[in-house]
Amino acid sequence: MKDKRILLCLCRMGGHEMKYVEEAFSDNWVVPLGPNVDGFEHDLERFLASGPSPTRLDSPEPGFTPTKEKRAVALSAGTAAIHLGLIGCGVEPGDEVMVQSFTFSASANPVRYLGATPVFVDSEPETWNMDPVLLDRAIADRAAKTGRKPKAIVPVCLYGMPAKTDEILAVAKKWEIPVVEDAAEALGSRYRGRCCGSFGRYGALSFNGNKMITTSGGGALVCEDDEAARRIKFLATQARESYPYYQHEEIGYNYRMSNICAGIGRGQMEVLDIHIAHHRHVQQLYREMLGGIKGITLHDNPSPVFDSNFWLCAATLDEGTHIAGENDAYKNCNASTAVSAHTDSKPDAAVEALRIALDSANIEARPLWKPMHLQPVFASSPAYVNGVSESLFRRGICLPAGPWVSDEDVERIVATIASSIRI
Numbered sequence: 001m002k003d004k005r006i007l008l009c010l011c012r013m014g015g016h017e018m019k020y021v022e023e024a025f026s027d028n029w030v031v032p033l034g035p036n037v038d039g040f041e042h043d044l045e046r047f048l049a050s051g052p053s054p055t056r057l058d059s060p061e062p063g064f065t066p067t068k069e070k071r072a073v074a075l076s077a078g079t080a081a082i083h084l085g086l087i088g089c090g091v092e093p094g095d096e097v098m099v100q101s102f103t104f105s106a107s108a109n110p111v112r113y114l115g116a117t118p119v120f121v122d123s124e125p126e127t128w129n130m131d132p133v134l135l136d137r138a139i140a141d142r143a144a145k146t147g148r149k150p151k152a153i154v155p156v157c158l159y160g161m162p163a164k165t166d167e168i169l170a171v172a173k174k175w176e177i178p179v180v181e182d183a184a185e186a187l188g189s190r191y192r193g194r195c196c197g198s199f200g201r202y203g204a205l206s207f208n209g210n211k212m213i214t215t216s217g218g219g220a221l222v223c224e225d226d227e228a229a230r231r232i233k234f235l236a237t238q239a240r241e242s243y244p245y246y247q248h249e250e251i252g253y254n255y256r257m258s259n260i261c262a263g264i265g266r267g268q269m270e271v272l273d274i275h276i277a278h279h280r281h282v283q284q285l286y287r288e289m290l291g292g293i294k295g296i297t298l299h300d301n302p303s304p305v306f307d308s309n310f311w312l313c314a315a316t317l318d319e320g321t322h323i324a325g326e327n328d329a330y331k332n333c334n335a336s337t338a339v340s341a342h343t344d345s346k347p348d349a350a351v352e353a354l355r356i357a358l359d360s361a362n363i364e365a366r367p368l369w370k371p372m373h374l375q376p377v378f379a380s381s382p383a384y385v386n387g388v389s390e391s392l393f394r395r396g397i398c399l400p401a402g403p404w405v406s407d408e409d410v411e412r413i414v415a416t417i418a419s420s421i422r423i
């Protein structure tokens, strides 16, 4: 009999999701507002204001300073949250926005929804997130070339790993440009003990089905205060002015979270700490088991300042590491949707061979995100690159993580990797 399929990452129900959903049905709150939406926002706000993680496995950074409680606005998607965050920063057609290149396309797409141009900034090798030194240079160059400053900065906490937040905020302060933190993958990650998503003028969270918690699909925008949250709620509900009749003076969006989805979210908040602890446990198992295997390096917290939730566990094949079958890896493309696996830039054959070996053992693995500056859809966008994200994309792979992955699963994954490596 074939081993069960191990999926990359999938949320698990486990709190009292049905109780909240049933309440919504029985009270006829089947609309995009209501007690679950309010309750979920409140739960998120409390969580975001909480101190250093109780589930951290290595030694925490001392000297945590609590943040003023932020406001959370529950929305239909993390992408919607980024979109509204950019509007909140005043992004308009013709503007430029500095965006981390090494990310999922949803970090950059909302810039284009607004008729603005994403300017991509490469990563530094420690966190794999936006390089603050390159960011500073890129902003100076944009200002010199266009005579205007970019309107916002979008750093990402990729795979849950916090960015070099102090340094990025210092650059943002120097240039007086607001930050929209893309913390879609980073609920429960902390930087200097403080939750990711709570540092910028806005922070975007995602509750898609594969994230730390799910509302089946959904997101939230973390805002600085009540006034900012009121403005975002207004924009998210078709910008309806407060008149007894329908009066519209601005373009609005239908982006509010449904009360049913928020009910799932309230139940999921009850198991968030358990999910975070499990992601960290899985990372710890990879640390122990991959640690003894030559040719592969696990992505990990660079120092105690960083406290990733390890949404996905990611690793890179060392230069010179070979994988059995790599000569044929791209010959027979088995991707279900691709016409061909060949583009100008793709993972090395060794990575594709490892992905195929894992897939044959019924284990889902994926290449790291393909940087945005390599994506045809963003070919006309300026990019400031240093080779880091291109090298990670060539050599990296995401391994299964999350609440469904057992200790035995990690053993099976690591055994498959070990038997595939040819140094």
Ligand SMILES: Cc1ncc(COP(=O)(O)O)c(C=O)c1O
Pocket (backbone or CB within 6 Å): 077, 078, 079, 080, 103, 104, 106, 107, 156, 182, 184, 185, 205, 206, 207, 208, 217, 218, 219
């Ligand atoms: C880095 C990043 N940004 C933004 C998003 C968008 O979130 P959503 O799928 O909830 O729209 C995602 C996830 O899908 C993501 O991984």
